[in-house]
Amino acid sequence: MKRRIRSQIMASILVNSIYAMINYPVILINTLLAPLAILAVVTFASKGTLLPVAAVGALIMNMVSSGTSLQQDLSHLKNDMRLQDMIVSSPTTSLVYIVGMAVSEIVYSIPTLAFLIVLNVIFVKITVIGGLIIFLDMATIFTFSISLGFFLSTFTSDIIQSWGFSGILSPLLTTIPPVYYPITYIPYPYRYLAYLSPTTYASEIAQSQTGFYSSSTSSFVLAWIILISITAVLTYLALKRSRWREI
Amino acid sequence: MRIKTIELSKTYEKKSRALENLSIDVNMNGIFSIIGRNGAGKTTFVRILSTELLPTSGSGYINDKDVIDQAEEVRQEIAVVPQEARPLPWLTPLQTVSSYLMWRGYSYREAKEKGKEALRELGLEDKEGEKSRKLSGGQKRKLMVATVISSEAPIVFLDEPTTGLDYLSRKELWQLLSRMKKDRLIILTTHYLEEAEILGDQIMILDHGKLVDMGNIEDLRAKVKLPYVLKVFSEDFKLEDNELQVHPVSERETFVYGSASKIYGLVPYLVTKKMKFTVEEASLSNIFEQYLGNGEEVEENEKEDS
Numbered sequence: 001m002k003r004r005i006r007s008q009i010m011a012s013i014l015v016n017s018i019y020a021m022i023n024y025p026v027i028l029i030n031t032l033l034a035p036l037a038i039l040a041v042v043t044f045a046s047k048g049t050l051l052p053v054a055a056v057g058a059l060i061m062n063m064v065s066s067g068t069s070l071q072q073d074l075s076h077l078k079n080d081m082r083l084q085d086m087i088v089s090s091p092t093t094s095l096v097y098i099v100g101m102a103v104s105e106i107v108y109s110i111p112t113l114a115f116l117i118v119l120n121v122i123f124v125k126i127t128v129i130g131g132l133i134i135f136l137d138m139a140t141i142f143t144f145s146i147s148l149g150f151f152l153s154t155f156t157s158d159i160i161q162s163w164g165f166s167g168i169l170s171p172l173l174t175t176i177p178p179v180y181y182p183i184t185y186i187p188y189p190y191r192y193l194a195y196l197s198p199t200t201y202a203s204e205i206a207q208s209q210t211g212f213y214s215s216s217t218s219s220f221v222l223a224w225i226i227l228i229s230i231t232a233v234l235t236y237l238a239l240k241r242s243r244w245r246e247i
Numbered sequence: 248m249r250i251k252t253i254e255l256s257k258t259y260e261k262k263s264r265a266l267e268n269l270s271i272d273v274n275m276n277g278i279f280s281i282i283g284r285n286g287a288g289k290t291t292f293v294r295i296l297s298t299e300l301l302p303t304s305g306s307g308y309i310n311d312k313d314v315i316d317q318a319e320e321v322r323q324e325i326a327v328v329p330q331e332a333r334p335l336p337w338l339t340p341l342q343t344v345s346s347y348l349m350w351r352g353y354s355y356r357e358a359k360e361k362g363k364e365a366l367r368e369l370g371l372e373d374k375e376g377e378k379s380r381k382l383s384g385g386q387k388r389k390l391m392v393a394t395v396i397s398s399e400a401p402i403v404f405l406d407e408p409t410t411g412l413d414y415l416s417r418k419e420l421w422q423l424l425s426r427m428k429k430d431r432l433i434i435l436t437t438h439y440l441e442e443a444e445i446l447g448d449q450i451m452i453l454d455h456g457k458l459v460d461m462g463n464i465e466d467l468r469a470k471v472k473l474p475y476v477l478k479v480f481s482e483d484f485k486l487e488d489n490e491l492q493v494h495p496v497s498e499r500e501t502f503v504y505g506s507a508s509k510i511y512g513l514v515p516y517l518v519t520k521k522m523k524f525t526v527e528e529a530s531l532s533n534i535f536e537q538y539l540g541n542g543e544e545v546e547e548n549e550k551e552d553s
């Protein structure tokens with residue numbers, strides 16, 4: 001990677017995660033608490049049987065929250081601080097800005113991720129291949145949510161609007177769909193509705209590895225195709241159709 | 248350094264017309280001041296030329312590069328402080344400047360060094376390590392200026408950089424800008440007309456998105472009807488003359504705007520009456536008032552230089 005681009009990415013990471021974390025450590029608890037709360041409810045309500053599902057679900061939720069919090073962070077920097085104007089008019093391109101900010105969100109959630117990974121290693125029984133599949137699954141849903149978050153942030157004109165977006169996205173993508181519970185728990189006509197959310201496919205892939213959903217090879221492949229397609233569309237939108245320069 | 252626009256227009260959301268067929272060609276190093284009333288289109292002009300905003304029609308060029316189609320090339324050469332930019336409260340001034348420099352491509356080390364230097368130039372070195380939220384309004388403004396001047400961008404846009412600065416800080420900033428202007432073009436918008444006059448090697452007056460006039464202070468002065476000011480300090484001074492504009496400032500002070508011959512024609516009378524007075528050339532604020540204030544007309548004088 002060119003030195004210059006490395007600096008540009010580093011700047012986003014420093015500003016949006018490292019310096020912010022040092023200054024507001026309370027946000028770290030905040031990012032941990034959201035997935036943990038649902039995890040606890042699901043685990044207790046199922047008398048422990050759904051803990052492995054919920055543990056993987058919490059990871060998915062963490063990936064999705066990276067996107068929604070990116071959306072809020074960027075809206076704040078854009079609308080309240082006018083930082084985005086300074087970035088747009090600088091040599092940093094929108095792609096480099098997204099990559100830097102995406103990494104900053106990962107850095108931000110390192111404590112949460114570490115906790116969830118330990119939880120998964122202890123309670124979820126998977127093969128090495130299964131682990132690899134779940135990793136790719138998480139990477140894809142992360143790319144999806146970061147693209148969505150960036151795309152939306154460029155259209156916001158104030159912070160309240162951005163709270164609105166994340167308030168809608170969070171439940172629609174993580175709480176309601178079968179992220180924390182097996183897909184098979186949804187009775188039939190409604191199951192089709194669940195498939196409107198890309199997180200359902202991510203979850204199906206993950207649950208097929210943890211043994212909570214037995215899918216045929218063809219539906220496993222189909223889930224991947226759909227998940228990757230949705231992610232590709234969002235990435236395209238973020239890179240080509242976001243409002244980087246205002247109109 | 249050169250900025251050029253051809254028939255540049257901007258209409259926001261199909262209604263409000265912010266710029267109308269603005270065509271200018273500025274080819275110089277130094278300070279280009281933009282003045283105009285609130286809503287005149289200054290910020291819109293800055294944002295279009297700095298590739299933050301697309302125009303509705305027309306075109307703009309920075310050093311002959313198209314701001315619409317060659318934005319990436321343009322962005323190598325410009326740096327901007329937007330009118331409403333504020334430092335992030337959780338960063339220290341040094342982190343603010345250095346992260347901006349890193350976004351411009353400098354390494355972490357270079358960015359730190361240059362950042363320190365810029366903070367010193369603006370007298371913020373003792374605030375270097377404090378959180379920006381603890382800075383006063385004017386210090387925050389200075390910090391934003393420090394941020395862009397530390398970059399070596401040859402064209403710098405400063406949208407109202409001195410709003411909220413105390414008089415001495417403003418003068419310090421003027422000195423700094425005068426030092427950095429030699430090999431750069433600084434586009435500066437301001438509501439302090441004295442500042443635009445002192446700093447502006449070229450001054451552009453905008454009104455309702457249209458170009459009112461452009462030139463150095465002498466050019467502008469040459470185009471107004473009343474380029475001289477007589478200031479009389481006496482309680483007894485009374486005057487009525489259709490060719491002069493008389494503005495009582497206080498009981499003991501009256502300003503009279505007029506042409507050179509009319510103004511100097513009053514001098515013998517003032518001398519015989521033993522009244523204290525001064526005669527000056529109209530300042531930019533006098534000119535601004537004549538252009539845009541309560542309907543006072545401007546001579547239909549289209550010649551470019553004086």
Ligand SMILES: Nc1ncnc2c1ncn2[C@@H]1O[C@H](COP(=O)(O)OP(=O)(O)OP(=O)(O)O)[C@@H](O)[C@H]1O
Pocket residue numbers: 259260263264265283284285286287288289290291292330
């Ligand atoms: N984002 C926007 N949406 C709609 N109208 C806008 C927007 N920004 C500016 N305008 C309108 O465009 C016109 C020019 O605004 P602009 O901000 O360029 O003025 P300005 O000369 O910078 O004023 P000021 O001295 O107050 O900063 C104004 O009438 C304003 O209402």
Ligand SMILES: [Mg+2]
Pocket residue numbers: 289290291330406
């Ligand atoms: Mg403005």
